[in-house]
Amino acid sequence: MDNQTGTTSQLHAEATESNKTTAKKTTGVFGTKTIFGGGKVALWGISTVAGIIIGVIFGVIVFLIRRPTQLNDWTFIILMAVLIGGCSDCFCWVTIVDRTTITGTIPHPEENVEDTWRTQATSAGLIGMALADTVLLLLVAFYDKPIPSVVAAFALLGIMLIGLLTMACAYFAYRKKAMA
Amino acid sequence: MRNHLPQLRQQHQLSQAALANAAGVSRQTIISIEKDRFDPSLPLAFRLASIFDCTIEDIFTPES
Structure with missing residues (x-):
């Protein structure tokens, strides 16, 4: 017990000191x-x-x-x-x-729960982009006139923004669920 | 998986932040592990076992 406490205290002290030095x-x-x-x-x-x-x-x-x-x-x-x-x-x-x-970085970001949230949120973002793309394709299929390139560019930007927004909302939802 | 992390942490008088610092992960990761909402990676499990000077099986047990 004392040996374990000593080992843990030593590791803890080393980690703290190392972080301070860093x-x-x-x-x-x-x-x-x-x-x-x-x-x-x-x-x-x-x-x-x-x-x-x-x-x-x-x-x-x-x-x-x-x-x-x-x-x-x-x-x-x-x-x-x-x-x-x-x-x-x-x-x-x-x-x-x-x-x-960089100050404040974590040594092993891939092992953190936040990385899992980000991965799941990325999947949600892709689904959001696919849905937005589907809706846009349906609209274009029924629109009979030529579409200006500026409108097309803004439409593509909109799809990307919907994907990013979906990803952000999903991330915060997973985070809130985990902290509940 | 179930874990005995809160008990081990209290036994060794370590805060969540201190344990997270020693293990090289965020405090939220330690919180999620303790609440059985996140399973650690193998390297992280080994580091936690090393911090508490015990085996992985002493910390984590399968739910079944």
């Missing part, structure tokens, strides 16, 4: 390392530069497709790069950050 020195809100070992400078530098490059490539692709005439070529490309630069920077950061250096 929280003080090696973690940050946005992470402090890349997955290949680089520090904060590498993390921010690489994600920013890669994000800008992705933005410029995206701008060039859109320019080649659309061929706008109202704007100067490079003005258009730079504008597109700026518009999606923030998103592409975040995407690169998410891809290269070592998540164990």
Whole structure:
């Protein structure tokens, strides 16, 4: 009994101390390392530069497709790069950050009950998207006129939003049921 | 599965948060396990057994 208490206390103390040390020195809100070992400078530098490059490539692709005439070529490309630069920077950061250096992360997220809720909610979201898609297909089948591309784009966006909303509602429902 | 986690935790004077911290999972996971609403993965079960210095069978028993 005393030996067990000592072992547990030691493990507990080590875990607490380890967490404190981790929280003080090696973690940050946005992470402090890349997955290949680089520090904060590498993390921010690489994600920013890669994000800008992705933005410029995206701008060039859109320019080649659309061929706008109202704007100067490079003005258009730079504008597109700026518009999606923030998103592409975040995407690169998410891809290269070592998540164990982000403050508050749990070492084994795949073993948590929240992961089970997320998986179940994802299934519910897919079902929601399928139902929304079915309703939209039925509406299109009975609609006899040409549909503008903008309307089609908004319809697709609506299907995605319904799926995400279904997923969010399902997640909170599972969570509430578990906490009851 | 049924489990003796609440009893073991009280026996060793560990809070749910402390046990979750030591096991590397969220507090909600420990709560769900104790309420028989979530079955832990095998690695997590081994870590819990290691924390309490006992076997997995000492903590978890099949419902049947």
